Amino acid sequence: MxxxxxxxxxxxxxxxxxxxxxxxxxxxxxxxxxxxxxxxxxxxxxxxxxxxxxxxxxxxxxxxxxxxxxxxxxxxxxxxxxxxxxxxxxxxxxxxxxxxxxxxxxxxxxxxxxxxxxxxxxxxxxxxxxxxxxxxxxxxxxxxxxxxxxxxxxxxxxxxxxxxxxxxxxxxxxxxxxxxxxxxxxxxxxxxxxxxxxxxxxxxxxxxxxxxxxxxxxFISRYEAPILQERIFHFSVANLARIKAKTNALCKDRAVRISSLQALSAIIWRCLTRVRGLTKDQITSCCMSANNRLRLDPLLSTNYFGNCVQVLKTFTTASKLLENNLEWAALQLNQTIVQHDDKSVRESVATWLKTRHPKQLGLPDDPGNIVISSSPRFNMYGNEFGFGEPVAILCGYANKFDGKVTLYQGSEGGGSIDAAICLNPKIMSALECDEEFLDALNSSSD
Structure with missing residues (x-):
């Protein structure tokens, strides 16, 4: 048809x-x-x-x-x-x-x-x-x-x-x-x-x-996405509470508190690394978007209009990521985020100013890389145009590649999260059968 x-x-x-x-x-x-x-x-x-x-x-x-x-x-x-x-x-x-x-x-x-x-x-x-x-x-x-x-x-x-x-x-x-x-x-x-x-x-x-x-x-390249499948996976409030509790229970350092978002990101990172079948020594990385408005000193207003976002990259080998538990992966992400402060922001800007070269979408095409963008904290379902509450949030062709994860405010509200994941069709089929991923989706699991 x-x-x-x-x-x-x-x-x-x-x-x-x-x-x-x-x-x-x-x-x-x-x-x-x-x-x-x-x-x-x-x-x-x-x-x-x-x-x-x-x-x-x-x-x-x-x-x-x-x-x-x-x-x-x-x-x-x-x-x-x-x-x-x-x-x-x-x-x-x-x-x-x-x-x-x-x-x-x-x-x-x-x-x-x-x-x-x-x-x-x-x-x-x-x-x-x-x-x-x-x-x-x-x-x-x-x-x-x-x-x-x-x-x-x-x-x-x-x-x-x-x-x-x-x-x-x-x-x-x-x-x-x-x-x-x-x-x-x-x-x-x-x-x-x-x-x-x-x-x-x-x-x-x-x-x-x-x-x-x-x-x-x-300085300009035009990226053409490969054949991809995009599926939106829903993580309920109950799912996320269980994932967060499980991750923090495993954490030996009681001074560290892993957030729901960090725990979910760690699960997605581990599961995509597993189903991609990377070799033990292959580098895998998880890139997460960070809002620099509240990291600069002095702070920038949340109403600052323009780009004030930076990609934070956490990387390790496939074997370390998968042989350690979920808490270990979440802790790596947590440390990357905690260390991103005013000094880190300014050093990154200074490095970019040396070349002033725009980032190139899809280059290099890294099979071990995943990128998590957007934020479930944005007010999406609160928008109203005379029809009642939206029934879905959707995005277009733009900025998609194998391993792109876009996080949305969950349709049920209350802190739920919808994750739109773009993958090679073969890898998507494997993710849909991955036990750790299915467990994260199943709020009735112990």
């Missing part, structure tokens, strides 16, 4: 409802922003069940969402801009031009499929990739395309609101702050906290950082 096809109904561009004096400016890209130029846009969105048929429902909803977006962009005005650059013979600097732009893109589309067609299969259907704009675009493409697109896709019995946001302008914290504000504006409750657009630079640098390149192919 062939996959249904998305039909685009309309598109337009939305500008901020008003421009303050601050928004009539350029915003330079900082270190963590520039490091993301070769990555894809952020693509995440929410699936809702459509209410019973109402007269002019679609037209009323779309206009209300456009109005809410315009109000939201008055505060998150970089998302209505475009990337621009200053070039000389040896280097260039990038910034966001907040004025000379048609605005954020808004797309209305439809597809002949149901909510059940999306949620019932074990693996996320490929049609979901069409629920987002900027397919396969890298952030550097923001020179010529919108930095934000809101795409509303009508299903037979549902509505999907998908946002694609340039990852050189926003990280996950900024993305969900924007989405939460869009929801509040839709409901008429307005902005509760203002985003902060002043970029952070290490002492002696900024506001414009030059990149030592003269051609795009010196």
């Amino acid at each position: 062939s996959s249904p096809t998305i039909q685009q109904i309309s598109e337009c561009f939305i500008k901020p409802s008003h421009l303050s004096q601050d928004s009539k400016q350029v915003i330079p890209l900082a270190t963590w922003d520039l490091a993301m130029l070769s990555y894809h846009y952020i693509q995440k969105g929410l699936l809702f069940k459509k209410p019973d048929a109402q007269d002019n429902f679609t037209q009323v909803f779309l206009q209300k969402l456009k109005d809410a977006l315009s109000l939201t962009l008055a505060h998150f005005y970089p998302l209505a801009g475009r990337l621009a650059k200053k070039q000389d013979s040896h280097s260039f600097a990038l910034f966001v031009d907040c004025v000379n732009s048609p605005g954020a893109r808004f797309v209305h589309s439809s597809v002949d499929t149901t909510v059940s067609d999306i949620l019932s299969p074990p693996y996320v259907p490929i049609i979901v990739q069409s629920f987002f704009d900027h397919h396969k675009a890298v952030n550097y493409d923001g020179l010529n395309m919108s930095l934000l697109t809101v795409q509303v896709t009508e299903l037979i019995d549902g509505i999907f609101i998908g946002c694609s946001v340039n990852h050189s302008v926003s990280d996950g914290t900024s993305y969900w702050n924007f989405f939460n504000t869009l929801s509040r504006n839709f409901q008429g409750s307005g902005v509760t906290s203002q985003p902060i657009h002043d970029r952070w630079f290490p002492d002696g640098h900024g506001p414009f950082l030059s990149l030592p390149f003269t051609r795009d192919d010196q």
Whole structure:
């Protein structure tokens, strides 16, 4: 059976409802922003069940969402801009031009499929990739395309609101702050906290950082994902409490407390290493995203808008990871996180400034590597657009590879976690039969 096809109904561009004096400016890209130029846009969105048929429902909803977006962009005005650059013979600097732009893109589309067609299969259907704009675009493409697109896709019995946001302008914290504000504006409750657009630079640098390149192919690569299966595994509150208690009971150092997130990450790391069949001496690594806002001294506000995230890498050999118990793996992750402080952040930035080379997605393609991104702490299911609570959180093609794990707020709330795991189909089949992984999913286990 062939996959249904998305039909685009309309598109337009939305500008901020008003421009303050601050928004009539350029915003330079900082270190963590520039490091993301070769990555894809952020693509995440929410699936809702459509209410019973109402007269002019679609037209009323779309206009209300456009109005809410315009109000939201008055505060998150970089998302209505475009990337621009200053070039000389040896280097260039990038910034966001907040004025000379048609605005954020808004797309209305439809597809002949149901909510059940999306949620019932074990693996996320490929049609979901069409629920987002900027397919396969890298952030550097923001020179010529919108930095934000809101795409509303009508299903037979549902509505999907998908946002694609340039990852050189926003990280996950900024993305969900924007989405939460869009929801509040839709409901008429307005902005509760203002985003902060002043970029952070290490002492002696900024506001414009030059990149030592003269051609795009010196720092931009375009990653094509292999054939992957993506499955969303649900870890209930009971599952996570049991996993956390078990891990801390094994921990000999009573001064250390392993969190639920660290325990779950350790299980996923161990299970993926096992089912991949690595040799004993092969290096395996677990990369976790760390929000630097609360690690810098002085602290940055949680409303800091831009990239302030860093990947922390914990590595060992496959034999050490699997021959030791779960507590040992969780403790390695815990130590990496605890040691990541102001000094560590600044040393990492200083190292990057020596080359100023953007990170390259999928390079090198390490069969022993897993990357855990996003955060179940983000407010995802609290967004409301007149349909009640979302029934699912889904993401697009962007930034996926074998071993990518994306963590979402669990649909049942209360601290539950949904983990979207992307794997080679053969490895996915092995993970689905792994005893340790199945035990972690089974809250009735002793």
